[in-house]
Amino acid sequence: MRSVLADRKTILILLGPALLVYTLIMLVPVLVSFGLTFFDGTALFGFDFVGFANYLQLFTDDQVWAALLFTLKYALLTTVLQVVLGYGLALIYLFLLKRSSVFIRTLVFFPVILPTVAVGILYSKLFQSAPVDGLANELLVNVGLGGVDWLGAGDTAFVVIVVMDVWRSIGFYGVLVFSGLLDIPEDIIESARIDGARGFSLFRHIVLPQTLPILFASFIFSINGTVKVFDSVFALTSGGPGSSTTPLTLYMYRTAFQFGDYGYGSTIALLLTIICLIITLFIFRSSRSDNTR
Amino acid sequence: MTETVAISTVRAVPRRRRPLARAVRRIPALIAIAALVLVMGYPLVWMFINSLKTNADFLNNPSYALPESWAWENYAKAWETGNLAVTITNSLLAVVPSVIIIALLGTAAGFALEVMVWKGRSPVLLVFLAGIMIPGQMILLPLFTAFFNLKISGSLLPLIIIYVAIGMPLTVFMMATYFRAIPREVFEASTIDGASMLRSFFSVGLPMMRNAIFTVAIVQFFLLWNDLLFALVFAGQRKLNTIQIGLLNFSGEYGAIDYGPLFAAICITTAGILVLYLFLNQRIMSGLAAGAVKG
Numbered sequence: 081m082r083s084v085l086a087d088r089k090t091i092l093i094l095l096g097p098a099l100l101v102y103t104l105i106m107l108v109p110v111l112v113s114f115g116l117t118f119f120d121g122t123a124l125f126g127f128d129f130v131g132f133a134n135y136l137q138l139f140t141d142d143q144v145w146a147a148l149l150f151t152l153k154y155a156l157l158t159t160v161l162q163v164v165l166g167y168g169l170a171l172i173y174l175f176l177l178k179r180s181s182v183f184i185r186t187l188v189f190f191p192v193i194l195p196t197v198a199v200g201i202l203y204s205k206l207f208q209s210a211p212v213d214g215l216a217n218e219l220l221v222n223v224g225l226g227g228v229d230w231l232g233a234g235d236t237a238f239v240v241i242v243v244m245d246v247w248r249s250i251g252f253y254g255v256l257v258f259s260g261l262l263d264i265p266e267d268i269i270e271s272a273r274i275d276g277a278r279g280f281s282l283f284r285h286i287v288l289p290q291t292l293p294i295l296f297a298s299f300i301f302s303i304n305g306t307v308k309v310f311d312s313v314f315a316l317t318s319g320g321p322g323s324s325t326t327p328l329t330l331y332m333y334r335t336a337f338q339f340g341d342y343g344y345g346s347t348i349a350l351l352l353t354i355i356c357l358i359i360t361l362f363i364f365r366s367s368r369s370d371n372t373r
Numbered sequence: 374m375t376e377t378v379a380i381s382t383v384r385a386v387p388r389r390r391r392p393l394a395r396a397v398r399r400i401p402a403l404i405a406i407a408a409l410v411l412v413m414g415y416p417l418v419w420m421f422i423n424s425l426k427t428n429a430d431f432l433n434n435p436s437y438a439l440p441e442s443w444a445w446e447n448y449a450k451a452w453e454t455g456n457l458a459v460t461i462t463n464s465l466l467a468v469v470p471s472v473i474i475i476a477l478l479g480t481a482a483g484f485a486l487e488v489m490v491w492k493g494r495s496p497v498l499l500v501f502l503a504g505i506m507i508p509g510q511m512i513l514l515p516l517f518t519a520f521f522n523l524k525i526s527g528s529l530l531p532l533i534i535i536y537v538a539i540g541m542p543l544t545v546f547m548m549a550t551y552f553r554a555i556p557r558e559v560f561e562a563s564t565i566d567g568a569s570m571l572r573s574f575f576s577v578g579l580p581m582m583r584n585a586i587f588t589v590a591i592v593q594f595f596l597l598w599n600d601l602l603f604a605l606v607f608a609g610q611r612k613l614n615t616i617q618i619g620l621l622n623f624s625g626e627y628g629a630i631d632y633g634p635l636f637a638a639i640c641i642t643t644a645g646i647l648v649l650y651l652f653l654n655q656r657i658m659s660g661l662a663a664g665a666v667k668g
Contacts, residue, residue, distance in 0.1 A: 085490045085560070090570040094489075098482035098541055099497070105538030106504050109512035109519075116514060172409070176402045184406070186654045188413045193595045193646055193657065197617045198639045201624045202420050205632070212432050215419055247413070256662045301665040308508045311601040315621065329602075332510045337606065342514050349510040356506050 110353075116346035127343070134347040143323060144348065147331040151355075154242065154327060155306040161246045162306075163298045166253020167291075171283070173254065174261045185258070189251035196248075200315025203244040207231060234324025237317050241325060245312050253298050260294025261287070300363050307356055328352045417643070424448070424636035431632045444633055451623075451637035456611065460619030461645070463608065467529045467615060468597045471536035475544050476590045478537070483548025484578050488560055489570065498549060504542030509602045517606055531607045532615075536600070540593045543664060547592075551585040552578070588660035591653065595661070616642050 117134050121127035138144055169188065173181040191199060207230040208214040217227035230236045264287065272286045310329040313319065319326035319334070326334070328348060336345030423431060424447055426440040434441070451457065482501075486494050520531040559581070563573040579586075604615045614622065623638055650657060 084564045091485045094481040095485035098478040101538050102541045109515035112515035113511050189658050197620045255658045352508050353511045360506050
């Protein structure tokens with residue numbers, strides 16, 4: 081029995097292809113990319129060894145710091161909004177809509193699966209100010225406020241990007257937390273009610289502690305995505321105006337494919353990877369300590 | 374019943390619950406729900422309304438007004454100028470084979486890592502798991518160089534190969550989790566009956582995993598369908614454009630001048646997804662949520 085379950089040939093046949101593809105296309109390129117950080121050049125014209133020059137450039141490049149700041153600012157704000165609003169949505173599903181929430185859940189989830197570019201274009205039109213006002217400005221003008229050139233300045237463009245990404249993914253977090261809420265045994269909530277817990281205190285003392293694991297999972301999933309934000313920014317502002325809404329991912333893309341600097345591009349990608357690694361380890365550690373409590 | 378018990382036993386609850394007060398209390402909730410439906414649904418309706426307007430109509434009238442005349446020809450224009458037949462075909466040609474290969478390889482690997490017994494399986498699972506964290510930018514340049522040197526950059530092959538690889542971590546992990554739920558005795562029984570492990574994978578494991586494989590396939594389908602980064606790099610030529618790239622180019626070259634067809638193009642790409650969604654929405658929602666919790 082043991083020997084059949086441990087048959088090496090079978091393991092190789094079943095695991096081999098997946099592991100091979102994964103190693104060749106993901107693990108090896110990560111190492112090669114790391115190697116590229118010591119070179120200058122492109123695929124077309126060959127590479128020159130430059131030592132640590134790319135790293136020196138990284139530390140003195142204002143654009144990197146601006147992109148890093150944008151990435152962190154965006155990731156933090158969007159993650160908090162996605163998870164908190166998603167949680168609120170799940171509470172609405174469970175306590176206000178009860179059994180009839182299927183229709184609204186389905187509607188709110190739909191944008192999650194739309195092509196990001198489609199949503200990006202839609203939002204660029206909703207928030208446009210020239211040649212004619214989009215819906216957002218029309219609303220502002222109709223209530224007596226002036227229109228805003230949303231995508232014409234970095235700060236307002238940032239707001240639009242965050243609004244769009246929250247709109248796009250809130251249904252996802254709603255469903256995610258909702259599935260966690262459904263797992264709370266009915267009698268726990270019922271007995272808390274009998275004990276007099278109502279509204280906020282019911283939420284604070286019963287519902288919230290029960291949903292901490294799912295909240296944590298949502299948070300991990302969200303931050304893992306928002307740190308790597310690329311599609312929505314690319315489709316909505318393509319980093320502009322100027323480079324005011326350029327995250328690290330997009331700056332790396334520009335460096336490599338518009339300025340043809342693979343070495344420096346890889347260095348920026350490495351910085352991004354290290355940030356992802358730090359976040360992952362941080363989350364991993366805090367989840368461990370939670371479990372031992 | 375519980376209501377009266379609560380009021381009589383707990384003094385701390387000051388609010389009395391009368392039917393009228395209850396109805397009034399529900400008003401904010403109803404407003405909140407109405408606002409939610411409006412905020413989530415109206416942008417899509419708005420897009421559809423504007424896909425049916427002529428350019429003059431769009432420029433001269435409020436964008437929320439209904440079209441003066443229903444310009445269905447926008448859809449024909451979008452289909453032609455937006456190169457939509459080609460981009461939809463390309464997206465399908467790149468994503469469908471990838472998803473099939475991912476499901477097959479990922480299920481096999483999940484089986485080997487969870488059902489079979491050998492040293493080193495948990496480190497291997499961790500190595501796969503690490504892949505979820507790696508950003509696409511970190512593998513992009515070596516792959517571009519390699520595929521360029523292999524002279525296959527002029528086809529959809531690079532995309533398929535990459536999609537299979539980037540889909541692997543989440544799939545392997547999800548499948549391993551699903552296999553964990555199957556009692557080990559099932560496979561032990563089939564080996565006692567004389568089946569090899571390979572045989573019991575194909576004749577017991579795969580059929581039992583039908584639902585899970587389907588869920589994983591849906592998750593990967595949408596993740597890959599919406600890929601932009603790799604498509605930008607490997608599907609830049611017009612004949613290779615995927616939907617995302619096609620929309621991007623269309624909005625750049627054409628959409629700034631003629632709005633109706635741009636909205637129509639987005640509506641067409643959205644409609645395809647909508648049809649799929651109408652049939653599979655519960656499956657898609659629970660599948661994607663499961664992917665997040667397990668990942």
